[in-house]
Amino acid sequence: MGFYLSKSRTVMHNLKPKLGSLGVMFHQSSGIASFSHHQESQSGLIKNLGAGSCNRPTLFTIWRSEHFKAEKQLDCKQNSGGPQISDELAVRMYTYMAMLQTMDTIFYEAQRQGRISFYVTAIGEEAINIASAAALQLDDPVFPQYRESGVLLWRGFTLQEFANQCFGNKNDNCKGRQMPAHYGSVKHNYFTVASTVATQVPHAVGAAYSLKMDRINACSITYFGDGGTSTGDFHAALNFAAVMEAPVIFFCRNNGWAISTPVGDQFRSDGIVVRGQAYGVHSIRVDGNDALAIYSAVRAARQMAITEQRPVLIEALTYRGGHHTTSDDSTRYRSAEEIEWWRVAQCPVSRFRKWLEKEGWWNSDAETELRASLRKQVLRAIQVAEQVEKPPVADIFTDVYDAPPSNLHEQETTLLETIEKHPKEYPPNFSC
């Protein structure tokens, strides 16, 4: 098969200048031959997935715009004998998607009002956040980038805890050390968000290696965007995971934009799924706005990663509905129409709600009630967090090392003396 591929590639390469984009499509489909070959060896669950299965031409941009239609999606789900999920789980997933959406909207407004300094929304990626989390267990360590707060939300981090971190108050479990939205929680097996791009990808592989050595029935999962796949860390991590046979899920949120860089300027490969293949990692592409597709894919990937002790890559195609962060204004580099189209036509929360309503598990009354309740809860969390005082001065000096060294004790003493001598030069809302 390898020989066949290289031969066909040479032919296609010669044809390419003549056929233009059509030639590119053929080039890609020869790659598909090998992918389908991989696919056959996978569990039936993956083959039954909706629009995500790669049996069609996968020229990336064409596929995204043509095959993303909600009704088509619903049909696929009904016909394909998709995942069996209970009404309870489905309603719970929807509730959390709505919760994430509400939290993001209100926290974003709070930043605009100057009440917090910074925020990162996951608007448009609620399905990725909640559905992937729902398919995992608490034993699976999560190594996030920064647009996966929904995973932490699902695992039980409360709205109050989110607010405390954003306000950096003394109840913040991160002790005011981090920018807003850089959450972390040992209790929820969610590794602290770092601003560095894609450094979490090899970390997840290392943790997976640890799980493998200890023979624990769990896998690690790491999330990253389309931009993160350009980094050296991404490539090293995939290569290592394949060689070390580490039980890790690489989840790429391909949302079309890396700040202002569109995917066309980020890479020229057929998305990210072929990169996983290139390293010998089983890879699949799914519709990132289809909660059920994501749920199925992650469930199957987890099963494969743990029982076969191997890495799996999932590329979820979606759209970054909000700005990169509150420091960005995306209307400067993309059209408002584009943003609006995705918000209206492809919103994963609305799509899932329509499906729930069709199943008879949701209605407009429940919707109104939920939305009102969520809004109240989020606003209250912000109000409470804003009033709590800031962390104590001692928290500057702890955790630099496991045990504080003498020079930091000295510095702390000096600082406290200075504060006592010149109280007017220091803000009032913290304790010593």
Next chain:
Amino acid sequence: MFGIISHKLVASTAGGSPGQPILRAAVLAMMSNYSTATKQIMVREALNSALDEEMAADPTVFLMGEEVGEYEGAYKVRFVNSPLTPVSKGLLRKYGPQRVVDTPITEAGFTGIGVGASCHGLRPIVEFMTFNFAMQAIDHIINSAAKTNYMSAGNINVPIVFRGPNGPAAGVGAQHSQISSHWYSSCPGLKVLAPYSSEDARGLLKTAIRDPDPVVFLENELLYGESFPVSDEVLDSSFCLPIGKAKIEKEGKDVTITAFSRMVGYALKAAEILEKEDLEAEVINLRSIRPLDRSLINNSVRKTNRLVTVEEGFPQHGVGAEICASVVEENFNYLDAPVERISGADAPMPYAANLERLALPQVEDVVRAARRACYRSVPTATTA
């Protein structure tokens, strides 16, 4: 401890003056009084034994890096003293490929993976073929390892050790001769160690592996093959040296010379030469660059009133700069002479043997600096 005494005595008996043979006999007598005679082991063996013992004691300790697996066949027999013999010799055979992991070539990659593994309960030892290549991984060392305990509010520990040869070897050119001691030492959250002797190597590596914080362990390629005497205490599997404590290799009263790694040997040789001129230098082996043993250094300067720092690295912002600042801040009134820093030349390391020699500190440079500090010669004009 006994090993140190005999080492010092043996060093001082190296000269050929008449009184020496008696001293030498005394040393030998002392040694034979104890059934536990001191052994001589190479630094490479010291490191290997430390790795072996820690891996045996704790199953979460594992080694990863390029070429850490063993070369089979000719190398381990014929080239047992060669620089090619890895420090990790024999470990692969003993502990298997799960615990001695040969990695693909990407320092950034395997460093990141090591940090991830250490976040989740393992204790990796990441070996860099040399610390020059660690520059590819420096983001993970600083941003992922050093800062994580702080940024996660104490929730994520990173008990990782980064080790490998640091600094110039012999004729390896600019890209293989970088010293990174001062870079890592400026970063809070890291501990930085630089062993000199076999005792240092064993004790400090064992402590580093057991330490809950990330440790940068800077070895020296040219020291791997050097032998040092070690006592039974050092050879015991529980032997550890504390981090943050320097060692006075040779006591003196006229001038303090601080050094680390290979330069300790140079400082000791300089001290021997100075002794003939009735200048007794106190040689301090720093052992720990971060945290620096400021109190020991300052105590020594209060005694001698003069300071010379020695290092192989580039002069600007080096380890000596920090030591000078510390001494000037705390003991300005005790200094009888300006502090002098001996360092490598402020240029990328040239290859040609004569140029390389000129670009690195030599024993004579240390001797001359000590003389200047003691006003035995006119100070040279300092260049900007």
